[in-house]
Amino acid sequence: MIKADTITVCYRMSRDKIKSIKEYLVALVKRKLQYDEFLALDDVSFHIKKGEVVGIIGNNGAGKSTLLKVISGILRPTKGSVELGGNVVPMLELGSGFDFDLTGRENIFLNGSILGYSEKFLISKYDEIVAFSELEEFIDIPVRNYSSGMIMRLAFSIASMVNPDILIVDEILAVGDAAFQEKSYTRMMEMMSHGTTVLLVSHSIDQIRRLCDRVIWLDHGKVVEQGDTAEICDRYIQSTQH
Amino acid sequence: MKNIATRICAIVFAAFLALGALFYLIAGDSLHFTADSTETVSAKAPLGEITQNEVLQQSFLCEYDTLNTLTVTVATMGRANTDVIRAELIDENSDIIYTVELNTSSMKDNSEFVIPIEPAIENAKGRYFGLRLTSLYGTKRNSVTFYYGNSVNTGRVEIPVEIEDTEALYLNGVRMLDEDDRPCSLCLKVGGINYHWFGQYYWLIYAAAMLLLALYLLRVLYCYKNNKKNAALFLVQSLYKYNFLIRQLVSRDFKTKYKRSVLGMFWSFLNPLLTMSIQYVVFSTIFKSTIPNFIVYLLCGIICFNFFNEATNMCLSSIVGNATLINKVYVPKYIYPFSRTLSSGINLLLSLIPLLIMMLITKTPLRPSALLLPFGLLMLFMLSYGVGLILATMMVFFRDTQFLWGICSMLLNYLTPIFYPETIIPERFLTFYKLNPLYHVIRFVRMILMDGVSPEPKAYLLCFLICFIPFLIGITVFRKNQDKFILNI
Numbered sequence: 001m002i003k004a005d006t007i008t009v010c011y012r013m014s015r016d017k018i019k020s021i022k023e024y025l026v027a028l029v030k031r032k033l034q035y036d037e038f039l040a041l042d043d044v045s046f047h048i049k050k051g052e053v054v055g056i057i058g059n060n061g062a063g064k065s066t067l068l069k070v071i072s073g074i075l076r077p078t079k080g081s082v083e084l085g086g087n088v089v090p091m092l093e094l095g096s097g098f099d100f101d102l103t104g105r106e107n108i109f110l111n112g113s114i115l116g117y118s119e120k121f122l123i124s125k126y127d128e129i130v131a132f133s134e135l136e137e138f139i140d141i142p143v144r145n146y147s148s149g150m151i152m153r154l155a156f157s158i159a160s161m162v163n164p165d166i167l168i169v170d171e172i173l174a175v176g177d178a179a180f181q182e183k184s185y186t187r188m189m190e191m192m193s194h195g196t197t198v199l200l201v202s203h204s205i206d207q208i209r210r211l212c213d214r215v216i217w218l219d220h221g222k223v224v225e226q227g228d229t230a231e232i233c234d235r236y237i238q239s240t241q242h
Numbered sequence: 243m244k245n246i247a248t249r250i251c252a253i254v255f256a257a258f259l260a261l262g263a264l265f266y267l268i269a270g271d272s273l274h275f276t277a278d279s280t281e282t283v284s285a286k287a288p289l290g291e292i293t294q295n296e297v298l299q300q301s302f303l304c305e306y307d308t309l310n311t312l313t314v315t316v317a318t319m320g321r322a323n324t325d326v327i328r329a330e331l332i333d334e335n336s337d338i339i340y341t342v343e344l345n346t347s348s349m350k351d352n353s354e355f356v357i358p359i360e361p362a363i364e365n366a367k368g369r370y371f372g373l374r375l376t377s378l379y380g381t382k383r384n385s386v387t388f389y390y391g392n393s394v395n396t397g398r399v400e401i402p403v404e405i406e407d408t409e410a411l412y413l414n415g416v417r418m419l420d421e422d423d424r425p426c427s428l429c430l431k432v433g434g435i436n437y438h439w440f441g442q443y444y445w446l447i448y449a450a451a452m453l454l455l456a457l458y459l460l461r462v463l464y465c466y467k468n469n470k471k472n473a474a475l476f477l478v479q480s481l482y483k484y485n486f487l488i489r490q491l492v493s494r495d496f497k498t499k500y501k502r503s504v505l506g507m508f509w510s511f512l513n514p515l516l517t518m519s520i521q522y523v524v525f526s527t528i529f530k531s532t533i534p535n536f537i538v539y540l541l542c543g544i545i546c547f548n549f550f551n552e553a554t555n556m557c558l559s560s561i562v563g564n565a566t567l568i569n570k571v572y573v574p575k576y577i578y579p580f581s582r583t584l585s586s587g588i589n590l591l592l593s594l595i596p597l598l599i600m601m602l603i604t605k606t607p608l609r610p611s612a613l614l615l616p617f618g619l620l621m622l623f624m625l626s627y628g629v630g631l632i633l634a635t636m637m638v639f640f641r642d643t644q645f646l647w648g649i650c651s652m653l654l655n656y657l658t659p660i661f662y663p664e665t666i667i668p669e670r671f672l673t674f675y676k677l678n679p680l681y682h683v684i685r686f687v688r689m690i691l692m693d694g695v696s697p698e699p700k701a702y703l704l705c706f707l708i709c710f711i712p713f714l715i716g717i718t719v720f721r722k723n724q725d726k727f728i729l730n731i
Contacts, residue, residue, distance in 0.1 A: 011729060074568070074572050074728065092571075097567050101501050106497065114490075
């Protein structure tokens, strides 16, 4: 279950990007250190029960990704709190922990450890990961020499090896060629079953309609509406057409 | 898990007991007293023969609790002389408190001669004494003389020293002046012993610390059972939880560092050796350094400084360089600089091997005091991690930090006695100079490896404090700012 209580994330953006001490001091002396307050999330509260699949919709810049970051612990909210029951696996951007000078094998362990897997778990799942990624022949060459499709396949295989209590997904990932896309989609569906609580962000309303029990509609950092999937999706589509 | 917690506590406690006792054995006499002697001015010229009834008088300040030797540099003109020199020690009230007659036949030409003071003079610290040397039977061609000077040697250059009136040399009651009319002083080394109260109370302190540790461990166990928060518990738990990740990050740093280089890991050995060779050639031939066992002296300094430099520079970029990861996955951010420092630490351990080899080659005796090295390395690690945390934080907000630190570390390189002896630093800057934590660490390492003795108890405390303070500042600064990192990278 996920319980979000009045989450507010406020970015302080300095008007002119100050990146050096000199600029900072000059600005300080001139009293020109001005900030624009930007509310990425404004008083967002919701409650997700165990096993629910909840979709988050909204236009670009509505605060969807920020919300996912807050829930996965990457970003601390300015105000409010998040309560989580169980381990969280964020599938936000795959392969961000890859080191291109290391081999595929080494990267499986590096990336796995970053995702919080234990050593025992990784060793036991190692063959499965390699088999799923279909990279048996290339596992001992540096990732630098992989094609982008191969990298995504490996990354997906590592990230999808767990059965988390809470899964956080930024767009359903269908990676690689057609065959692998289908395989990864199936794997994703598999992860979302077994009573996993899922928080899903997608721009594909079709997907949301198909998968989600409930929908939260965000706009400019505020919750516009939350509730039944069909109803809210309809209203969202209407609002975008105007 | 419960058993593990109890077991860890037991191990910590046993380790404390064993290390405490072992430390007493290794450090030994150094905990009770330190025998030391002052440096002398460098010999400029001999005074000329001291014949019958000629008198030399020289005052000096005793810096030690007990005064037990005075060492002068004599010249016998290459003869066997039969003269007798009477040495008298005079206190502040001009009373003669000690007299000894020295046979000149036992003196060697152009070398140091030790005047023993037996029994040693207690409570001598901070007192001025006078040494009066009188020739009893000296004649021309059957007498000795003494060296004097008014400068100190620093490799190739002689730096003049101002000699105060109270420490000037008087020959037959007349103040001795050199050709530039500057006062001179006898080549005199004052030897003595400093006592430390720490050694006396060692076992008492040991018992008290044992008690405190036991209480603390019980508290930790209690917190563990009742799921309460505790700093030590939290530290161990996160180390346990993230130890796989830390190992992976360290091995990543290590693998990628030498990937695609032909010699690979060998560079860890070669790098300090090559740096040492260059500096050795430069400073021993061009600048004529007079430091004994210069090779090991240099290598100790280079290895310590290199570690500090590498670790801080790697920490500097640890947060900014891992921006993509920090943006996507939650991992305690302390881990990034920590793993960087740790991988530099492995490099440091590897570079101890060439140091060991050089010590064997130069026949530097390896004494039990070398076992104290882990203390020095731990302090160095703590210091580097602390400074690294500060730099990593600054780097997030100001990218100038990397350039600024480049200059700062170069400055630090020259402010640390790596290739020069600390004696060339003028007295008045010494307090400021000693604020450099690296000075204390390197001094510690050199002392246990080259002199084969443990430093005085005060040195441990100083070394710890001066490394712990940056560490504490680093942790605080990092913790206060870590939530803002993500908005700035």
